Amino acid sequence: MPKMLRRTDSLRPNQMELDQKKLYEAITQGTRAQGPQHFALTDDQGRLNGPFGDFLLSPSVGMALQSLGAALRYETELPDRARELAILAVAARQCSTFERESHEAIARALGFTQDELHAIRREDMTPFDGVESLVGRTVLALLDGDLGDCAWYEAEELLGRRTVFELVTLVGYYSTLALQLRVFRVESQEAADSPSNGFATSR
Known part of the structure; x- marks a missing residue:
């Protein structure tokens, strides 16, 4: 299967509008950033990894999603x-x-x-x-x-x-x-390193 290219570019912090920066800070300085980090929230240019970069496309929806995700990760029984x-x-x-x-x-x-x-x-x-x-x-x-x-x-x-x-x-x-992740063709590092991999496969 040919490799799929990501359909959007995750923004660097210096490219963000004010509402995008607020969302970025909520993700990178909020609950997810506390304690042990088992996967990186940002890359070496400060861009959000995984689905979070596309949250910036609609900051109001992205903020609601990140808040829900944080609650599900850290505040359930x-x-x-x-x-x-x-x-x-x-x-x-x-x-x-x-x-x-x-x-x-x-x-x-x-x-x-x-x-x-x-x-x-x-x-x-x-x-x-x-x-x-x-x-x-x-x-x-x-x-x-x-x-x-x-x-x-x-x-x-x-x-x-x-x-x-x-x-x-x-x-x-x-x-x-x-x-x-599928629609926006966001790859994991494992997928990105594989020359023949598609955009989302299970192993």
Whole structure:
């Protein structure tokens, strides 16, 4: 497959309008920038990596998206491992290399084994148990389009309605990011380094 060229150029800080700079600062100086960095938010020219560069195309929508993403990453009741499992399940279904690479780095820091990561890529939740198993199975059901009654009651009983709401929202948010990454041809570093790779493939 021929290599796809990115359809937009991520702006350098000195190219931004005031509302774009506010969004840039919210991403690079906000919650995401605190603590260990498992993937770089900006490149060596200060341009935003991944989907964030295209958030600048519409600063008002981009600000809402980045705020939602930060809330989903840092303010839900989902345990950290369950959250990353859910994100990686979305990445697997959406064939989003950038999401997969970025969040596998976080997952490894949380103790995921390589076998577990490979299982998620296959949408195989059998290595997991308890809350993680339930979250994985729930995400796959949501990606199929709905949560049946039995699955709903199981999730409600074990997670609670608040966390189910947060999980449904997380699946929608990361599916949106995967779509944006595809449409704007945003590659991961792994994809960029591969001469024969397309714009979003799953491994």
